[in-house]
Amino acid sequence: MTEKPAPGLQEKATATATSIWRSKVLLAAIGVTAIGAAMWVYAAATASPAVPESSAASAFSSQLSATAPSDAAPKSRLIDDSAPAVFRLGLSFIVGYFFAVVARKFIKITLLVAGLAALGIYGLRKAGVDVFDWSTVEGQVDQGVEWAKEHAGAARSWVMGYMPSAASAVVGMFFGARRG
Numbered sequence: 001m002t003e004k005p006a007p008g009l010q011e012k013a014t015a016t017a018t019s020i021w022r023s024k025v026l027l028a029a030i031g032v033t034a035i036g037a038a039m040w041v042y043a044a045a046t047a048s049p050a051v052p053e054s055s056a057a058s059a060f061s062s063q064l065s066a067t068a069p070s071d072a073a074p075k076s077r078l079i080d081d082s083a084p085a086v087f088r089l090g091l092s093f094i095v096g097y098f099f100a101v102v103a104r105k106f107i108k109i110t111l112l113v114a115g116l117a118a119l120g121i122y123g124l125r126k127a128g129v130d131v132f133d134w135s136t137v138e139g140q141v142d143q144g145v146e147w148a149k150e151h152a153g154a155a156r157s158w159v160m161g162y163m164p165s166a167a168s169a170v171v172g173m174f175f176g177a178r179r180g
Contacts, residue, residue: 020101025175029093036087043079092165096172097179104177 020026124131 020179023097023175023179026094026097026179029090029097029172031090033087033090033094036083036085036090039079039083040087043077043083047080088165089168092168093172096169097176099169100173100176101179103173 121131
């Protein structure tokens with residue numbers, strides 16, 4: 001009886017990549033995005049072209065407008081307004097999903113590196129080696145926190161401008177964080 005070898009790093013990476021694409025919610029979001037793009041193309045293809053008016057035509061239409069209601073202003077169609085929104089909704093979900101997958105992997109690696117660094121610093125301090133000037137480190141951390149506070153307001157106002165898309169992205173991030 002032969003045993004299978006334990007899966008290596010390459011097999012795990014391939015399994016993770018294929019498991020991401022097996023998500024039914026992600027596939028549905030890709031479908032919504034494709035439908036939104038198709039609707040947008042259809043709306044652009046069937047839009048009534050703007051006809052430039054000549055001076056004779058404008059004189060004739062001005063005479064008509066005095067006696068009849070004007071239909072010169074094109075009416076807004078539902079597909080013209082909804083197609084970009086459907087496309088943006090699906091795309092925001094997909095971007096949020098992949099952002100969460102990447103963020104989860106980044107956090108895992110960062111925690112591993114930070115843990116190893118903390119373990120190394122602890123070992124060096126136990127050995128009597130002074131590794132850092134902690135007042136400088138504290139100053140750098142405080143400066144980074146202040147920078148983040150300054151830019152958080154601008155990021156918040158930008159996200160609030162895309163609220164429907166942001167809600168879709170948050171849902172995508174939830175599903176992506178669970179999957180990734």
